[in-house]
Amino acid sequence: MVLILAACSAPGPLDELEPGERGRVVRVVDGDTIVLDTGQSVRLVGIEAPSGGYKEREPQPYHTESKRMMEDMVLGRKIQLHYGGLTRDRYDRALAHAQTVDALGPTFWLNAEMVKRGGARVRVYPDTAAANAPLLEFERDARRQETGLWRSMQYRIPYASDLPETFEGFQLVRGHVVNMQGTDGYGAVCDLSLEGSPLKLQIQTAAASLCQEAPGHMVLARGYVRGNKMEISHTLNFEFMEAPTH
Numbered sequence: 001m002v003l004i005l006a007a008c009s010a011p012g013p014l015d016e017l018e019p020g021e022r023g024r025v026v027r028v029v030d031g032d033t034i035v036l037d038t039g040q041s042v043r044l045v046g047i048e049a050p051s052g053g054y055k056e057r058e059p060q061p062y063h064t065e066s067k068r069m070m071e072d073m074v075l076g077r078k079i080q081l082h083y084g085g086l087t088r089d090r091y092d093r094a095l096a097h098a099q100t101v102d103a104l105g106p107t108f109w110l111n112a113e114m115v116k117r118g119g120a121r122v123r124v125y126p127d128t129a130a131a132n133a134p135l136l137e138f139e140r141d142a143r144r145q146e147t148g149l150w151r152s153m154q155y156r157i158p159y160a161s162d163l164p165e166t167f168e169g170f171q172l173v174r175g176h177v178v179n180m181q182g183t184d185g186y187g188a189v190c191d192l193s194l195e196g197s198p199l200k201l202q203i204q205t206a207a208a209s210l211c212q213e214a215p216g217h218m219v220l221a222r223g224y225v226r227g228n229k230m231e232i233s234h235t236l237n238f239e240f241m242e243a244p245t246h
Helices: 002-009 063-074 110-116 133-144
Strands: 018-030 033-036 041-044 078-083 094-100 169-181 188-194 200-204 218-226 229-232 238-240
Touching (some): 018 094, 041 110, 063 094, 110 133
Parallel strands (some): 200 229
Antiparallel strands (some): 018 078, 033 041, 169 218, 188 200
16 A cells, blocks of 8 residues: 555656646647647647648648647647746747646646657757656657557658758658767767768767767667758757667
8 A cells, every 4th residue: 555655646757847827728730839728829848740831831741640639639628837947939939848637538748648649759959858758768669559650651760871961850860870070060069970871960068978978889869950960959869779889
């Protein structure tokens, strides 16, 4: 009985965050952005859902499914925001974790649930990284089970050597780190080269330890790719897949 009570009272990832506003969800923009009845837009942190079309840009694959996934969970329901760092972006959107707090359905940690259902991928920013770590295991499970967007060929994780040189956008890639070198990237401390690929991983200050730890490893990296460079801004955006092969 003591063990059961201890397990029930164990703090969850959101318990260490700062409680924020409450509101009812009146609109779902996409799988990671919602609007409350207070007028406040909320960008869920730690995740990246497929975006919709804009001007001449086509919607990303699985955008419609991801948006409907969020609508089914939370449209019309009351939620509680939780903050673990920066609270607003340049568009005045709340940067938060969110949890349902009414009796209209199950209690959902929305950020985590979207990852579990394969409606979004994990994307970590240093200034909102609190409580993001558990999302990575949820994503691994979704990938293994080919849940949601992970069933689509467009979201299969390529080796860096197979990524087109013209690719631009948020991406997960696999690769063998062959060396570390200096960098001219803004805010970066080193570049990591991947075998057979022109793609450079630009390691930012918050992930500086990777400059020495990563060479020789097979890794999975995630970040925005532009001009054959991917910025690695946090260690959670970098996973070691096997022992070093020097």
